[in-house]
Amino acid sequence: MPQLELSPVIDFHSDTYKDAYSRINAIVIEGEQQASANYIKLAELLPEHKDELLDLAKMESRHQKGFQSCGRNLQVTPDMDFARQFFSDLHRNFQLAAAEGRVVTCLVIQALIIECFAIAAYNIYIPVADPFARKITEGVVKDEYMHLNFGEKWLKANFEAAKAEIEQANRENLPLVWRMLNQVEDDARTLGMEKDALIEDFMIAYGEALSNIGFNTRELMRLSAYGLAAA
Ligand code: PL3
Ligand code: FE2
Ligand code: FE2
Numbered sequence: 001m002p003q004l005e006l007s008p009v010i011d012f013h014s015d016t017y018k019d020a021y022s023r024i025n026a027i028v029i030e031g032e033q034q035a036s037a038n039y040i041k042l043a044e045l046l047p048e049h050k051d052e053l054l055d056l057a058k059m060e061s062r063h064q065k066g067f068q069s070c071g072r073n074l075q076v077t078p079d080m081d082f083a084r085q086f087f088s089d090l091h092r093n094f095q096l097a098a099a100e101g102r103v104v105t106c107l108v109i110q111a112l113i114i115e116c117f118a119i120a121a122y123n124i125y126i127p128v129a130d131p132f133a134r135k136i137t138e139g140v141v142k143d144e145y146m147h148l149n150f151g152e153k154w155l156k157a158n159f160e161a162a163k164a165e166i167e168q169a170n171r172e173n174l175p176l177v178w179r180m181l182n183q184v185e186d187d188a189r190t191l192g193m194e195k196d197a198l199i200e201d202f203m204i205a206y207g208e209a210l211s212n213i214g215f216n217t218r219e220l221m222r223l224s225a226y227g228l229a230a231a
Contacts, residue, residue, distance in 0.1 A: 010192050012130045018076050020190035025071040026078035027086055027184065029064055031118065034087060035147075036060035038094055038110040045103045049154075056147055063140045070133040086183060089176050090114070097169075104155070104162045108169035111151025112209055117177055118144050120201035121193075128192030148205070152212045159214040166213070167223065175227030177202070182231055199228070 011017060039057035043050045071078050090109060097105035122141040126134055155162055185195045203224050210220035 010128060012074060016190060018074060020187035021071070021074060021076045022079045023082050023187050024184060024191060025067060025076055026080050026083035028067045028118075028121070029071070029078055030080060030083035030087055031114065032060050032064035032067060034091060034094075035110060035114060035118075036064065038106070038114075039147075041094075041098045042103070042106055042110065045098065045101065045106065046154075049150075052150065056150065059143045059147075063143065066136040066140060070130075070136055073132045074130065086180060090173060090180075093173055093176075102165065102169075104158070104165040105169040105172075107151045107154060108166055109173055111147055112155075112206065113170075113173055113177060115144050115148040115151065116202055116205040116209060117180075119148065119205045120198050121188075123201055124193045124197050125191070148209055152209050155213045163214075170223050170226055174224075175230065178227055178231030 036057045039053050039060060043053035043057065046053060068078075090113075094106060094109045097103075097109070119141060122137050122144065126137050126141070129137055155166060181195060181198060188195065188198065206224045207220050210223055211217075215223065
């Protein structure tokens with residue numbers, strides 16, 4: 001069967017599109033800003049990796065600016081109150097872990113969970129984005145793989161000592177991601193992004209990361225699906 005039209009035409013200037021964009025755009029702007037702050041915090045907690053982590057923090061600030069320009073380009077005002085609310089639980093868990101020096105938990109939240117969430121979202125967004133945002137997002141997603149790689153390398157090198165805390169951090173934070181995904185499901189669909197595709201891409205990135213860190217297949221299946229059935 002010939003496939004002539006694969007993706008429906010999206011009107012980037014419709015009120016419906018711009019309304020959904022005001023929340024999704026705010027989420028990525030807030031996510032990038034918090035990511036920058038989180039890497040600055042991690043640079044304090046891991047002084048031996050200070051320079052590398054401060055570099056990552058700078059990249060996140062650049063991402064934030066890039067996504068702000070995407071909103072401006074569509075004449076959309078990002079709903080930052082919504083975005084702060086959206087991240088509040090994950091943000092609180094990171095802050096608490098940082099205050100208690102639980103660096104493994106901080107890395108799981110930022111360098112694994114948030115980065116995989118970003119990688120999934122950006123990869124699904126690229127083919128349905130407006131041309132301006134597509135270019136920006138293509139540049140950003142390359143960086144996110146580097147950030148994920150930092151977390152993987154560190155957790156792999158400290159695997160035996162970190163294993164129990166990784167599992168605990170996963171239990172506490174992965175269900176939040178599924179809930180967040182449900183919260184943006186409708187807006188994401190308006191932008192041409194399907195929830196199932198987002199889940200699939202997240203599971204692939206997160207499962208690969210857990211495998212690289214040292215978990216076996218059974219463990220990584222259990223970890224990456226934790227809380228999904230309840231979502
Ligand atoms: C890490 O560098 C950045 C963290 C950003 C988190 C983004 C999560 C996005 C989830 C919302 C799903 C729709 C995304 C649309 C992409 C523009
Ligand atoms: Fe980023
Ligand atoms: Fe990142």
